Amino acid sequence: MKLAIFGATGRxxxxxxxxxxxxxxxxxxxxxxxxxxxxxxxxxxxxxxxxLDAQRVHDALTGQHAVLNALGTSRRSPRDICSRxxxxxxxxxxxxxxxxxxVETAYGASETRGADLYSRMLRVVLRSLMxxxxxxxxxxxxxxxxxxxxxxxxxxxxxxxxxxQVGPDLRMGLFSKISRADVADFxxxxxxDNAALGQAVGIRY
Numbered sequence: 001m002k003l004a005i006f007g008a009t010g011r012x013x014x015x016x017x018x019x020x021x022x023x024x025x026x027x028x029x030x031x032x033x034x035x036x037x038x039x040x041x042x043x044x045x046x047x048x049x050x051x052l053d054a055q056r057v058h059d060a061l062t063g064q065h066a067v068l069n070a071l072g073t074s075r076r077s078p079r080d081i082c083s084r085x086x087x088x089x090x091x092x093x094x095x096x097x098x099x100x101x102x103v104e105t106a107y108g109a110s111e112t113r114g115a116d117l118y119s120r121m122l123r124v125v126l127r128s129l130m131x132x133x134x135x136x137x138x139x140x141x142x143x144x145x146x147x148x149x150x151x152x153x154x155x156x157x158x159x160x161x162x163x164x165q166v167g168p169d170l171r172m173g174l175f176s177k178i179s180r181a182d183v184a185d186f187x188x189x190x191x192x193d194n195a196a197l198g199q200a201v202g203i204r205y
Contacts, residue, residue: 001191004028004061006051006089007070008039011157012104015184016068017044019160023188030060051085052078058092066100066191067093079128083135090143099146102190104183107151107172107202109133118153118172137200148190149200152178160185161205170202178204 003020007013008029020027021043028045039046049056051071061067067089071082078084086103093101108119108130123130140147153176160181186203190196 002026002028002063002065003068003191004030004064004066005068005070006030006085007072007104009033010070010072012072012155012180012183013070015160015181016070016187017041019181019184019188020068028060028064030057051088052081054088054091057085057088058095061089061092061096061098064096064098067098067102068187069101069103070187073129073132080132080135082132083139086136087139090139090145093145094143100191101140101143101145101147102150102187103136103140103147104150104152104187105133105137105200106130107153107176109151110137110200112151112200112202116171116173118174118176121174141200146197148187148196148198150183150187150190151200151202152183153202153204154178155180155183158182164203164205166196166201166203168196168199168201170204172202172204176204 003025005016008017009031029039030047047060071085108122112119114120153172156177156179158179164182
């Protein structure tokens with residue numbers, strides 16, 4: 001399968017890249033810094049671009065079969081990069097008739113806000129970032145695509161276990177966590193598994 005990965009230089013994105021290649025997929029890595037060492041792998045097509053550049057995103061998605069979105073923020077990025085970038089990705093996917101979109105957002109977004117102490121604390125500490133996630137999820141829900149939203153709690157750099165809990169009603173405790181490698185594992189499974197299609201699901205150990 002030809003997969004486009006947005007956020008490929010991020011820590012979840014790097015896990016997606018590595019695992020997708022190991023599964024035999026052809027990967028297009030869209031990044032502002034395509035010469036980053038993390039992307040220098042055989043089988044990866046590097047595309048330099050800004051996800052806020054709608055035309056660049058449109059051109060990059062020509063011929064792709066599915067999209068994995070692990071966009072995140074940095075100190076230099078706009079606070080609304082996830083929502084605006086995702087909107088550009090959705091528009092390009094519609095144009096190219098690419099049906100499947102798998103997106104990593106965050107637990108505490110949308111209807112999970114205020115669901116428990118974890119989400120309430122997160123909304124206080126990361127208020128502007130969570131508002132961006134709310135908008136991002138809204139665009140996805142109204143996209144008309146075959147989408148899955150994946151909402152992890154605290155992310156770690158631990159190994160891929162392949163064993164985790166997933167569900168639309170999953171709640172998080174203050175110490176809930178999941179490795180980026182296992183988030184990537186679940187996201188890649190959604191390329192062919194329809195069980196969570198059209199749902200926003202939490203994931204944790």
